[in-house]
Amino acid sequence: MNLKKLLLFLTSFCYSLSWSQQFFPGGVAGAETWYIVDYANLAQGQFPNLADPYIRLSSCTSSLGSEGLFNFNHSINTNLLCLTYNASLENTTSRNVFFVGEPKELNINYGHLTTNWRTDMSSIILPAWINRYRFDLANKGAYANNNSVAFNSVTKANINFYNWNVYQSDKRFKSYGLGGETAFNIGKSFTNTTVTPTLEGQSFMGNFPEFISYPFELTANQKNRVESYLALKYGITLAPNTPYRNAKNTVFWNAANYTKFGTRIFGIGRDNISGLNQLQSESVHNRNYLIASVRKLMDTNLEKQQIEQIANNNFIVFGDNGLADGLMAENEQHVRILHRKWLSQNTNEKAKDINIYFKFNLMTAINQAMTANSTLKLWMLHDKYTTNQTVSDFTSQYVEYYDAAGMDGLQYGFFEDVFFDTDDGFYDQFTFGVGPDMIVQLRFDNSCDTNRVRSTVVITGGRPSYKVNITSTNGYNENFVTNENTLNFEALAPSTYTVTVEDSVGNVAETEVEVVVPQINVNLGPDIVFNASQQQATLNAGQNVLDPTATYKWYKDGVLLDFYGPVLTVTEPGEYTVEVTSGNMMCQKRDTIIVGYNFAGSAYVSIGCEDDFGNITATVTGGVPPFTTVASGNTVTVSQVHSTTSGTITNLPPDVYTVTTTDSSGNVFQTSLEILDMLEGMDVDLEAQIPEFPICFPSTFYSNTSVPAYTCGGVIALDASVLVTNPNVIYEWYVNGNYQSNINGPLVELYNTPQQPSPDPSGFNEFQVLIYNLETGCYITETVAINRMYGIRDGGNNQPIGTRIANPQPAEAISAKVYPNPSDVNATFYYEITSSEVFSGTVYIYSPNGALLFEKGISGQSEYNIPLSLTTSGTYLAITKVGEKTLTNKIIIK
Secondary structure, eight states: OOOOOOOHHHHHHHHHHHSOOSOOGGGOOOOSEEEEOOHHHHHTTOOOOSSOTTSOOEESSSOOOEEEEETTEEEEEESSOOEEEEEOOTTOOOEEEEEEEEESOSSSOBOOEEEOBOTTSOOOOOOTTSSEEEEEEETTEEEEESOGGGOOOSSOOEEEEEEEOOOOTTTTTOBOOGGGOEEEEESOOEEEOSSSSOEEEBOOOEEEEEEEEESSOOOHHHHHHHHHHHHHHHTOOOSTTOOEEOTTOOEEEOGGGHHHHOEEEEEEEEETTTTEEEOEEEOTTSTTTEEEEESSOOSOHHHHHTTOOOOTTOEEEEEEOSOOOOBOOOOTTSOEEBSOOEEEEEESGGGGGOOEEEEEEOTTHHHHHHHHOTTOEEEEEEEOSOOSSSOOOSOSTTOEEEEOSEEETTTEEEEEEEOOOTTSSSEEEEEEEEEOSEEEEEEEOOBOOSSEEEEEEEEEESOSSEEEEEEETTSOEEEEEESSSEEEEEEESSEEEEEEEEOTTSOEEEEEEEEOOOOBOOOOOSOEEEBTTBOOEEEESOTTBOOTTOEEEEEETTEEOSOOSSEEEEOSOEEEEEEEEOTTSSBEEEEEEEEEESOEEEEEEEOOTTOSSEEEEEEEESSOSSEEEEEEOSSOEEEEEESSSEEEEEEEOSEEEEEEEEOTTOOEEEEEEEEOOTTTTOOOOSTTTGGGSTTEEEOSOOSOTTSOEEEESSOEEEETTTTOOOSSEEEEEEETTEEOTTOOSSEEEEEOOTTSOOSSTTOEEEEEEEEEETTTOOEEEEEEEEETOOEEEEOSSOOOTTSSOSSOOOTTTEEEEEESSSBOTTOEEEEEEEEEEEEEEEEEEEOTTSOEEEEEEEEEEEEEEEEEEOSSOEEEEEEEEETTEEEEEEEEEO
16 A cells, blocks of 8 residues: 555644634643543543544543542543544654553553554654653652653652654654544553564553643643643642743742752642642642642542632642651640641732631651640641741741641541631741640730830630730739630830730640840832943842841832842832841831832834724833823823833824823823824725726636636726825736736736736736835735736836835935845845934834734944845835834845
């Protein structure tokens, strides 16, 4: 059988794009196959392809397996995975494949994806361990490895990524299948004896939830987004220092977190573009140890989705410090906490409203401690005032202690109504421990009053009523009885206070705190204005802070920055605020500085050739947001308030506009712009002129029915300018698509030259005119087909090309030229603009159909020489705008 090269990829790709897909993994479109296990479809023997319904999956085994769960999502527990689909392979040069699966055995080489090849031809089948970048997840962290022999994942959860881009050019057309397509087999066993040593893979056995294949190579960013979607969904930790990104490229787990918290990453989150809605989760590298859920846990994530909702693009992600869960020594509250600590990172504003429920497995050191001492109580400790820079010691008076909402004997503890990042600091930390039945803490107002400090006793646990005794080294000694969990009093500084609390059943707890208010003075200095010699500034908030334990928060334009040091280097204008808090939380101060440029701006018009309305965009540098931009014309005035440096006012009719942008400090930038009628005074109707010649009559014999056709018996004259009133136009004539460079205007004569054959069997030739607006770069066109007319010539009285230009400029003021012109396809030519003085402006290059191909700002010189290259033949326009002046040059590419 002869094997034919079938150009299937382009057809398949375009057909796939025509199908409107609702979701895209990681926001990356163009997947060929995307299969997610779903119980309902599985029961009916259906395997829907979420990427392209016309590429159908089917089972190639009589029994795939039973229903399973992978991080509470539907999966297949299989002893013989085999799904198959047909897709074009011949003309693709790369493929990226993501196979999510937890192998049943670690030392067996399982097939993940293989294709049907002719065994009598040399080829390579892709097994599970050839040419891959595989993510292996283990208790000690995540790492990437190209050698399957080193694969030693304790918990066996994997995202297997294949970068398949080494097709042998002499073998790539030799796959076989129906219609030139290749059969792809997911999880199927294979043996390939055509290579040495023989390649073998068993049918995949284990837990399988999802498979994604792209018929092209993803960028590093696209790959990261797909992996992040899969990792959060299935509780899988990515390789060290790999950030997690959503479909919109927002990072929801920072690479910097791995320094202290790079192990067993999992979380809650929603990304509508990816179809991700993970509402309960655990790390699959330590199953059934710590489970997080939006409110109480359910059997599956799908069930949870029916009753709980979180906002799109909001995430809470957890990762631990990689230590064992053994208990540390008692802290000042007589609580022994785990060596293992967790970091949480919140992303987006509504994440802090997500109500988290934890199920925590006690069958470790905590179980042993509580078994040995039945008076011990289980606690969850939550440090809200920390970052990802260090691991909290959980000794602060501001650590929150949570009672367990319930216990399942000494096997599980349950915690409800936990909210993260309520201080708007991105990060929290938490852990678990055992200790007494009641915890007492002493907290203070942060007013920086060095003499009288408003103080609060906080009681957690125990049973009211509470007897409270407060003493200090300066002679304070007071007793209180309260049924509340808080008690306010005024402490005198400096002094040391001791608070002792006894509850109604005799539990006693005590805390001792030194009340000394540190001196904090924060002064970022006067506002800073950037200029040509100063493009950055150093903001030092710590120079007058004597407390070495003070913490720093920085804000830019009211948004918290992920930076926590005392010295911040800034390179962008904005309003910067620092918040400095003493280590004992008794003093907090802020200062703000404006960093900006001398207020300046620019504005430009954007409008398409067929648009009736245009847009004006104003961009400013310097100034203080928000900004107000006003576009005022003869008929309309429109304003817009924008917090960013650019604002766009849309749907403005053609007119001359005064554009004014004002910042919140009253600084003003103003300029004038004109929105042109892109095709003003331009129309053409050659067909209406042809019947005026008695030697011409309509014809129905031309093969291209979209073009009006006529048969004429002699010379006819056409004038393309009959309906044109705009003087800033040029005319181009084409015969059968060939540019007629000898004709320079709207008047032409068509005549009979039989020695020139027609490309159409019926003897028709197509005559086309393009009328360009030199001021806007837009054009109109008309084509007619005429039988027996083979030649075209200048009709006389035509002006040379280029004399009708918009806003002609004096040669001595500014000029532009293109050389060499004409030029060849892909050859370098130059666009030179010169003037007798320094000037600034913008250069635009438009395609033959009026599309903007190139835009470049020029400034600070009197002469510019721009190298260019174009890949397609045709006539292009180069337009340079300098203030209100416009230069137009024609570029001919042969």
